[in-house]
Amino acid sequence: MKRPGRGEQAVRNNEAILTAAREIFLADPRAPVAAVAERAKVGIGALYRRYPSKEELLRTICHDGLRTFIAEAERAGPEPDDWVAFATFLRGVVRADVHSLTVHLAGTFTPTEQMHADAVLASELAGRLVERGRPHLRAEIGPADVTLLLEMCAAVRVPDAARTAELRERCLTILLDGLRADGPLPGPPPTAAELNWRWPKA
Amino acid sequence: MKRPGRGEQAVRNNEAILTAAREIFLADPRAPVAAVAERAKVGIGALYRRYPSKEELLRTICHDGLRTFIAEAERAGPEPDDWVAFATFLRGVVRADVHSLTVHLAGTFTPTEQMHADAVLASELAGRLVERGRPHLRAEIGPADVTLLLEMCAAVRVPDAARTAELRERCLTILLDGLRADGPLPGPPPTAAELNWRWPKA
DNA sequence: GTGGAACGGAATGCTTCGTTCCGTTCCAAT
DNA sequence: ATTGGAACGGAACGAAGCATTCCGTTCCAC
Numbered sequence: 001m002k003r004p005g006r007g008e009q010a011v012r013n014n015e016a017i018l019t020a021a022r023e024i025f026l027a028d029p030r031a032p033v034a035a036v037a038e039r040a041k042v043g044i045g046a047l048y049r050r051y052p053s054k055e056e057l058l059r060t061i062c063h064d065g066l067r068t069f070i071a072e073a074e075r076a077g078p079e080p081d082d083w084v085a086f087a088t089f090l091r092g093v094v095r096a097d098v099h100s101l102t103v104h105l106a107g108t109f110t111p112t113e114q115m116h117a118d119a120v121l122a123s124e125l126a127g128r129l130v131e132r133g134r135p136h137l138r139a140e141i142g143p144a145d146v147t148l149l150l151e152m153c154a155a156v157r158v159p160d161a162a163r164t165a166e167l168r169e170r171c172l173t174i175l176l177d178g179l180r181a182d183g184p185l186p187g188p189p190p191t192a193a194e195l196n197w198r199w200p201k202a
Numbered sequence: 203m204k205r206p207g208r209g210e211q212a213v214r215n216n217e218a219i220l221t222a223a224r225e226i227f228l229a230d231p232r233a234p235v236a237a238v239a240e241r242a243k244v245g246i247g248a249l250y251r252r253y254p255s256k257e258e259l260l261r262t263i264c265h266d267g268l269r270t271f272i273a274e275a276e277r278a279g280p281e282p283d284d285w286v287a288f289a290t291f292l293r294g295v296v297r298a299d300v301h302s303l304t305v306h307l308a309g310t311f312t313p314t315e316q317m318h319a320d321a322v323l324a325s326e327l328a329g330r331l332v333e334r335g336r337p338h339l340r341a342e343i344g345p346a347d348v349t350l351l352l353e354m355c356a357a358v359r360v361p362d363a364a365r366t367a368e369l370r371e372r373c374l375t376i377l378l379d380g381l382r383a384d385g386p387l388p389g390p391p392p393t394a395a396e397l398n399w400r401w402p403k404a
Numbered sequence: 405g406t407g408g409a410a411c412g413g414a415a416t417g418c419t420t421c422g423t424t425c426c427g428t429t430c431c432a433a434t
Numbered sequence: 435a436t437t438g439g440a441a442c443g444g445a446a447c448g449a450a451g452c453a454t455t456c457c458g459t460t461c462c463a464c
Contacts, residue, residue, distance in 0.1 A: 010410065010411095013410090013411090030232075032451075032452055032453080033453065034413095034453090037413090042411085043412030045410085045413070045456085046412070048453090049410070052454095053454085054454090103357075148358060151357055154357065155354050158399060159399050163396070166389040167350065170388050170389050171351075171354060173380075173385070173387055174351075174377060174380035174381060174383075175376060175377065175380055177379070178377055178380025178381075178383070179376060179380075181376075181379030183375070185372050194365070195360070197360060212440090212442095215441090215442090234420075234421055235422065235423085236421075236422090236444095239443090244442085244443080245441095245444055246444065247425090247441080248441070248443070251441070254423095255422080256422065256423090
């Protein structure tokens with residue numbers, strides 16, 4: 001479905017802007033909008049034509065990430081082996097860099113109702129996966145622990161994106177093995193509330 | 203050695219400013235200087251009397267952290283059991299929140315020569331501890347892997363400082379167990395160069 | 405040839421700091 | 435008491451940085 005000329009450019013720009021926004025804002029959530037336009041090789045005007053404000057752009061990026069998270073959970077669901085389902089879900093989430101979206105972008109915009117609903121769904125799906133993995137995990141591991149692990153992986157970052165992904169997978173492997181080890185853990189697991197402090201208070 | 207009046211206040215301010223600066227800048231490296239003054243309950247003037255610029259303040263905070271890192275390494279050195287030495291070193295570093303200093307503050311100032319020298323020393327001491335722990339670790343774990351683990355722990359953060367420390371210890375425990383597990387890891391370990399990208403290019 | 409959709413990017417106006425400046429407070433020595 | 439200066443607090447200044455707007459230009463479709 002090729003469109004020529006301006007129409008073609010417009011389609012390309014749609015994606016270029018979103019891709020650029022993801023890259024720029026994940027590297028620095030406070031980056032100026034102009035940086036996104038530059039990375040996308042688009043004029044600022046073209047960007048503002050699509051997103052009436054920076055906040056709207058941020059919201060879009062984050063909501064897309066949330067949907068990806070859900071997609072990863074649904075992709076891992078059918079896997080019959082509980083542990084494999086759990087592990088591939090986490091690997092998928094880490095690979096998609098979805099966690100960064102949540103961690104870094106939270107608080108830079110006010111969420112929509114739809115986002116809230118999707119977040120609830122995401123939480124349920126993830127919780128179900130964690131539940132399936134629990135028999136293989138050390139005692140006292142809760143869903144929020146898993147969220148924390150994802151945040152930790154998101155902290156791994158080097159300039160090269162591909163290498164970053166590789167290093168994150170390395171770290172995730174170590175973490176997964178640590179999750180299956182024995183022995184007590186200090187303190188109670190984190191609560192959901194403790195992890196949501198970045199979001200605007202209702 | 204009590205000093206009365208203004209002198210007493212001056213001594214208190216010295217510490218109050220550094221403490222406040224650590225808290226503020228660790229929470230947000232780009233926080234305004236005024237925020238530090240406010241947290242320290244000090245006028246901006248009092249702060250600028252001691253540190254001629256924001257950069258100088260940042261440098262001081264970071265250098266202090268580096269020295270703490272070295273102190274932790276030296277504290278763990280005498281421990282006879284290799285694994286215990288390795289583990290208590292990491293626990294000490296995480297507890298002191300030294301990693302955050304490196305991760306978050308890097309690039310916000312140009313390091314001094316003395317800092318560079320201390321960094322080399324710190325690296326040597328840490329490398330020695332890792333070497334001692336290596337027999338207990340899974341294959342292919344390098345010193346840079348350990349640095350990465352510290353960065354991951356630094357990513358754990360909730361509003362309450364004490365709870366943050368507790369959660370970090372929890373995560374570190376999982377990581378340490380993961381480090382002792384068996385099995386191959388994807389990709390090569392990070393190199394020192396890969397981890398230093400935040401610092402100003404020589 | 406022409407109207408309008410889409411572009412690029414300069415210009416605008418505002419906010420956010422780092423830093424300076426100065427009037428005030430407090431102590432110690434006279 | 436008086437006073438010189440050390441230390442304060444915080445208002446004010448000026449430089450950036452940025453989100454957003456505006457407008458002249460380009461490119462198709464008709």
